[in-house]
Amino acid sequence: MRNYKIDILRGIAIVLVLLHHFNIPYKLHDTLLGVQVFGESITTLLARNGNYGVTLFFVISGFLITQHSLRRDEHLAEIRIKPFYIRRIARIIPCLLLLIAMVTILGSLGLKPFINQAPNDIEVSYALTVFSALTFWMNILIIKYGWVNYAFGVLWSLSVEEVFYLAFPIICWLLGRGKGFVLFLLAIIIYAPYFRHLHFAEESGAYLYHYFSSFDGIAIGCLTALLMQRIKITAVTQKYLIIFSSIMMTVLYLYAPISEVSTWGVSVFALLSAVVIFALAQQPVSDAPGAIQAAWAWLGQRSYELYLFHLIVLGLMKVFYFPKTTVPAEKLLLLPLFFIASIMLSWMIEKYYSSPLNRWIRQRWE
Numbered sequence: 001m002r003n004y005k006i007d008i009l010r011g012i013a014i015v016l017v018l019l020h021h022f023n024i025p026y027k028l029h030d031t032l033l034g035v036q037v038f039g040e041s042i043t044t045l046l047a048r049n050g051n052y053g054v055t056l057f058f059v060i061s062g063f064l065i066t067q068h069s070l071r072r073d074e075h076l077a078e079i080r081i082k083p084f085y086i087r088r089i090a091r092i093i094p095c096l097l098l099l100i101a102m103v104t105i106l107g108s109l110g111l112k113p114f115i116n117q118a119p120n121d122i123e124v125s126y127a128l129t130v131f132s133a134l135t136f137w138m139n140i141l142i143i144k145y146g147w148v149n150y151a152f153g154v155l156w157s158l159s160v161e162e163v164f165y166l167a168f169p170i171i172c173w174l175l176g177r178g179k180g181f182v183l184f185l186l187a188i189i190i191y192a193p194y195f196r197h198l199h200f201a202e203e204s205g206a207y208l209y210h211y212f213s214s215f216d217g218i219a220i221g222c223l224t225a226l227l228m229q230r231i232k233i234t235a236v237t238q239k240y241l242i243i244f245s246s247i248m249m250t251v252l253y254l255y256a257p258i259s260e261v262s263t264w265g266v267s268v269f270a271l272l273s274a275v276v277i278f279a280l281a282q283q284p285v286s287d288a289p290g291a292i293q294a295a296w297a298w299l300g301q302r303s304y305e306l307y308l309f310h311l312i313v314l315g316l317m318k319v320f321y322f323p324k325t326t327v328p329a330e331k332l333l334l335l336p337l338f339f340i341a342s343i344m345l346s347w348m349i350e351k352y353y354s355s356p357l358n359r360w361i362r363q364r365w366e
Contacts, residue, residue: 004289005280009273010060010300014173018310020050024340025314025323026331029063033332034236049258052249052269054157055217057303059273061161062221063281065168070225077176081169083366088165091304095354096158099308100130103151106315109331113214113315119146136162139209150318151311158308160214182226189267197263204298207262217270224274228281245275305346313341340361 028034029041037045041334066076073079105113107126124145129152134143139156147153175181196213199206207213233241234350258265289297299306307330317334 001058002155003285003341004283004297005285006277007297007300008289008293009056009276009280010303011198011298013060013302014299014303014306015052015054016046017050017307018342019047020053020099021314022312025318025335026321028327028331028335031328031332042137048330049278050051051258052253052266055266055269056273057157057213057307058161058214058217059221059224059270059277062164062218063225064221065165065276066222066225068226069169069172069280070229074241075176076172077332079169079172079176081173084169086362086366088162090356090366092158094161094357095305095308095349096133097120097156098349098353099151099155100133102309104130106151111315111319113150113311113318116149117147119148122215124148132159139211139214143204143206143209151315154307155269155312156209157214160209160211161218162216163211164218167364168208178326182194182223186218189216189223192219193263193267193299196266200263201259208258208266208283212267213262216267218326219273221268224278233279233282236284241275245279249276250364256300278287285306296352299343301344302350304344305350306342309345309349310338310342311356313345345362 022028023043028043028047030045033043034041038044045203069076069079069084072083095215104126109114116124118124122145125142126149129138129141129149132138133152136159138152139159141148141154142153159297171184172181172354192215193210195210196207199213201207201209250271252261252265252269252272255261256265273344317338323332
């Protein structure tokens with residue numbers, strides 16, 4: 001049974017990511033929304049740390065993949081590898097191929113946001129960029145050469161997730177019978193902040209975008225699903241855990257730019273996210289969501305499409321409204337237009353393309 005409260009978390013995460021990406025080209029601090037709070041624009045406070053939204057995605061993904069595997073196969077050591085990969089392929093690959101096709105077409109029209117650039121003065125071929133997208137090392141390409149293609153930038157996190165998921169069933173099969181799998185997860189959780197410390201504030205962004213700087217969020221999600229099997233808490237405890245962890249997540253989100261606290265901040269945010277997920281998932285959801293909750297859950301259910309395709313919308317906006325010459329009043333008009341257009345595009349892709357293909361692939365091959 002789908003837990004709409006987890007989808008609400010996804011909805012919040014994707015909105016934070018979209019706001020972050022919009023605010024990069026179209027700074028909102030000089031608009032009517034840029035009210036000063038503690039010496040900083042509130043739009044800057046809300047938008048600068050959108051990467052924490054990706055951290056939340058990582059934790060949710062690790063949790064759900066582990067939980068669903070336990071429900072289907074009862075024990076991780078008995079995980080059925082082929083069906084696992086088919087489910088991942090059915091969900092991930094159709095949208096990835098569509099994104100590549102759309103960027104290729106728009107780039108062939110000469111639109112700059114969809115053409116490879118050389119931010120580090122090193123030319124990278126479009127073929128190599130597409131190859132890295134299809135083989136899940138776009139994050140490494142970005143670390144080495146910079147953001148070579150604007151519209152493909154979001155694929156750094158997909159690279160992280162898919163490499164983990166490629167390894168997940170094999171590791172479960174090898175280590176799932178004893179404590180080996182838990183020890184493996186703990187090793188990742190311990191190593192990740194050390195890796196971020198080694199690459200702290202590097203211009204390459206390795207402290208955020210590398211596999212080892214990101215795996216801890218997914219590992220924490222996996223561990224949370226395992227703990228769910230052993231630990232149950234009361235409804236009152238659930239409520240207080242959610243309130244406390246949500247407040248602390250908000251404080252950390254607003255506290256400082258993620259680049260300044262990445263060594264420990266990413267891990268702490270992931271742990272707090274895991275506490276919220278642990279509390280929300282304690283029992284099946286029996287109540288129907290209210291209108292506002294349903295709206296957030298709806299966004300969460302389409303968060304993958306929103307994440308992959310919102311830079312198509314934003315890239316087209318940058319073509320017609322060059323960021324450096326866009327005045328504050330125009331930014332305020334572009335902001336809701338960006339959200340509406342991104343949501344509509346993602347809804348159409350999900351309804352008429354990704355969901356039908358997902359079902360067909362699973363029915364045909366699983």
